[in-house]
Amino acid sequence: MSAxxxxxxxxxxxxxxxxxxxxxxxxxxxxxxxxxxVDADIGLRNLDLVLGLEKRIVFDIVEVVEGRCxxxxxxxxxxxxxxxxxxxxxxxxRDKTAVTENQFATVIxxxxxxxxYAIIDCPAxxxxxFRNALAGAREAIVVTTPEVSAIxxxxxxxxxxxxxxxxxxxxxxxIRPDMVRSGDMLSVEDVCDILSAELLGIxxxxxxxxxxxxxxxxxxxxxxxxxxxxYEKIARRLEGEIVPFTALNAPNFLSRFLGRKAG
Amino acid sequence: xxxxxxxxxxxxxxxxQARGxxxxxxxxxxxxxxxxxxxxxxxxxxxxxxxxxxIDADVGLRNLDIVLGLEARVRHHVLDVLEGNAELDDALVSDxxxxxxxxxxxxxxxxxxxxxxxxxxxLVDRLRExxxYVLIDCPAxxxxxFQNAIVGADEAIIVCTPEVSAVxxxxxxxxxxxxRVKITLIVNRLRPALVRRGKMLSVDxxxxxxxxxxxxxxxxxxxxxxxxxxxxPIALDASSPTGEAYRKIAGRIVGTDTSTPEIPREATFxxxxxxxxx
Amino acid sequence: xxxxxxxxxxxxxxxxTARERLRLVLLSDHLALAPDVVESLKADLxxxxxxxxxxxxxxxxxxxxxxxxxxxxxxxxxILGMKPPARTPRPxxxxxxxxxxxxxASAAVAVEPEAAVEAPAxxxxxxxxxxxxxxxxxxxxxx
Numbered sequence: 001m002s003a004x005x006x007x008x009x010x011x012x013x014x015x016x017x018x019x020x021x022x023x024x025x026x027x028x029x030x031x032x033x034x035x036x037x038v039d040a041d042i043g044l045r046n047l048d049l050v051l052g053l054e055k056r057i058v059f060d061i062v063e064v065v066e067g068r069c070x071x072x073x074x075x076x077x078x079x080x081x082x083x084x085x086x087x088x089x090x091x092x093x094r095d096k097t098a099v100t101e102n103q104f105a106t107v108i109x110x111x112x113x114x115x116x117y118a119i120i121d122c123p124a125x126x127x128x129x130f131r132n133a134l135a136g137a138r139e140a141i142v143v144t145t146p147e148v149s150a151i152x153x154x155x156x157x158x159x160x161x162x163x164x165x166x167x168x169x170x171x172x173x174x175i176r177p178d179m180v181r182s183g184d185m186l187s188v189e190d191v192c193d194i195l196s197a198e199l200l201g202i203x204x205x206x207x208x209x210x211x212x213x214x215x216x217x218x219x220x221x222x223x224x225x226x227x228x229x230x231y232e233k234i235a236r237r238l239e240g241e242i243v244p245f246t247a248l249n250a251p252n253f254l255s256r257f258l259g260r261k262a263g
Numbered sequence: 264x265x266x267x268x269x270x271x272x273x274x275x276x277x278x279x280q281a282r283g284x285x286x287x288x289x290x291x292x293x294x295x296x297x298x299x300x301x302x303x304x305x306x307x308x309x310x311x312x313x314x315x316x317x318i319d320a321d322v323g324l325r326n327l328d329i330v331l332g333l334e335a336r337v338r339h340h341v342l343d344v345l346e347g348n349a350e351l352d353d354a355l356v357s358d359x360x361x362x363x364x365x366x367x368x369x370x371x372x373x374x375x376x377x378x379x380x381x382x383x384x385x386l387v388d389r390l391r392e393x394x395x396y397v398l399i400d401c402p403a404x405x406x407x408x409f410q411n412a413i414v415g416a417d418e419a420i421i422v423c424t425p426e427v428s429a430v431x432x433x434x435x436x437x438x439x440x441x442x443r444v445k446i447t448l449i450v451n452r453l454r455p456a457l458v459r460r461g462k463m464l465s466v467d468x469x470x471x472x473x474x475x476x477x478x479x480x481x482x483x484x485x486x487x488x489x490x491x492x493x494x495x496p497i498a499l500d501a502s503s504p505t506g507e508a509y510r511k512i513a514g515r516i517v518g519t520d521t522s523t524p525e526i527p528r529e530a531t532f533x534x535x536x537x538x539x540x541x
Numbered sequence: 542x543x544x545x546x547x548x549x550x551x552x553x554x555x556x557x558t559a560r561e562r563l564r565l566v567l568l569s570d571h572l573a574l575a576p577d578v579v580e581s582l583k584a585d586l587x588x589x590x591x592x593x594x595x596x597x598x599x600x601x602x603x604x605x606x607x608x609x610x611x612x613x614x615x616x617x618x619x620i621l622g623m624k625p626p627a628r629t630p631r632p633x634x635x636x637x638x639x640x641x642x643x644x645x646a647s648a649a650v651a652v653e654p655e656a657a658v659e660a661p662a663x664x665x666x667x668x669x670x671x672x673x674x675x676x677x678x679x680x681x682x683x684x
Contacts, residue, residue: 044405050428147491148491152324210462
């Protein structure tokens with residue numbers, strides 16, 4: 001039984017691809033799935049850092065591709081999740097041209113035999129690194145923030161995904177309900193409408209993300225954070241469950257009435 | 264909104280140098296504010312009377328045009344000029360709000376690999392003859408797009424947010440830039456309250472790693488999102504602390520402002536009541 | 542000034558502005574990214590225009606340009622000349638009466654015997670010849 005292979009992409013940098021990859025992977029692992037996260041951002045790796053695994057890197061994907069180690073040797077298990085979550089780090093001292101699309105696809109093929117989910121953290125851009133990250137993927141998650149540049153870039157990426165026939169769903173990250181309410185930020189409806197995309201998740205802006213990233217702790221492990229529940233819901237939707245999007249703010253009549261959503 | 268264009272020009276216009284300065288705005292990490300910085304520093308420099316051209320080097324994912332609110336006026340792009348399909352003057356987009364500012368947009372349909380490095384360098388040299396400042400908005404990453412953007416620049420501004428990933432990427436870029444360019448740092452999107460609570464790196468934390476001369480520190484401000492929504496660079500807004508930060512940065516670049524960058528302090532209750540933190 | 546007043550009295554939320562700007566810029570981006578669509582559109586446009594005027598197809602150009610509040614199509618179609626008037630049959634008119642004048646005098650003066658026999662042929666195929674004959678036949682009684 002082969003894994004689901006999902007690439008997490010955006011076009012625009014800094015919208016939360018790595019955070020989404022890490023936390024979605026962690027949420028799936030908590031549900032008992034075997035997950036491998038692949039950092040495709042060769043040269044500017046960060047998946048290891050976000051998960052606090054940077055000190056445990058011995059081998060990376062370039063060394064696997066160049067045959068200097070076995071794939072299993074390069075995988076780093078995140079002990080907080082038992083045997084369920086591993087990462088395949090990127091190289092830091094090379095750049096994205098160090099690996100070809102075919103080589104990348106071969107690595108994903110091999111990984112797909114040893115896990116339930118292979119989730120690929122795509123670098124920013126639509127060039128070599130992007131094409132590599134897509135090679136071997138069968139579906140995509142597009143992450144965007146409700147900001148003009150991010151949406152424009154997401155649109156471009158969605159076009160590229162459509163060209164390749166990759167099904168995709170959207171995660172809207174860092175939404176600020178107060179700014180949406182005051183008309184200073186595009187709403188979830190605006191974004192879905194503009195991009196004509198199916199929604200997978202809505203993640204509000206949350207200052208805890210910065211703190212947890214500093215500590216190398218995926219936020220799904222912080223039970224008191226509302227984001228933990230949100231990523232759990234996203235994982236469930238990914239598994240095919242119908243999960244309604246829940247209200248963002250503390251329940252009050254106005255927000256229910258106006259339908260501020262998250263989840 | 265008080266518009267800075269209503270203010271009188273500074274007494275001493277900036278010195279007209281023989282050859283313009285070329286500054287690349289880079290970071291490594293995406294999404295830290297390179298494009299916003301390029302746009303606003305450019306606007307602030309031009310508002311002092313300097314002749315400024317902004318080049319979007321993010322081929323395929325252009326955004327400098329949309330951040331400036333000039334997207335409707337772009338007719339040609341860098342590759343059109345490099346490949347001889349358009350004259351440079353036809354490709355330069357004017358900004359009615361700031362007459363001495365011009366934009367040279369990127370192509371939306373081509374790729375970074377399509378840009379010939381030598382030809383781009385020649386274009387930058389040509390622009391340095393016509394403008395006091397050539398600012399290049401560098402794409403995320405360290406591949407061809409980055410390599411093209413830095414060619415021809417003798418100064419670099421690294422934009423970095425106080426987050427571990429951004430600092431790490433900035434550090435990599437500093438290493439790649441090496442000794443060839445003069446590098447300065449802008450710390451962007453600082454949240455003083457989080458720094459105080461120990462939940463965010465401080466400016467000192469960032470610079471302990473990067474060790475660069477500090478050009479400016481900009482606090483996180485929702486107004487920037489609004490400004491981009493409208494396509495109105497925040498450097499034109501006299502009441503915005505971020506606008507003020509960019510104007511000071513421009514002053515430091517020109518040399519008229521020799522102050523050390525202030526670290527924005529946490530907004531007090533009164534700040535919030537009367538609007539904006541300083 | 543008008544812009545300033547508009548903003549003062551009807552401040553539009555920036556999200557509304559953003560939505561509209563994105564709509565236009567994405568339309569512009571999509572058109573730029575679909576050269577085959579643009580080529581087909583150009584070909585169809587040239588075909589339609591060519592029904593009315595002769596065009597220099599090799600030098601036709603169709604581009605899309607984003608303007609302040611719309612994305613506009615700009616077509617540059619060099620026109621070489623008017624199309625010659627159509628040689629299509631006239632729309633249905635009642636069948637003209639037979640060409641032969643039953644009066645012996647006009648038949649003898651105006652037309653040759655074989656022409657007279659040909660005269661009742663269907664008008665559609667030989668209009669010019671019919672006109673000449675008619676003139677000949679009519680001319681006779683005047684004399």
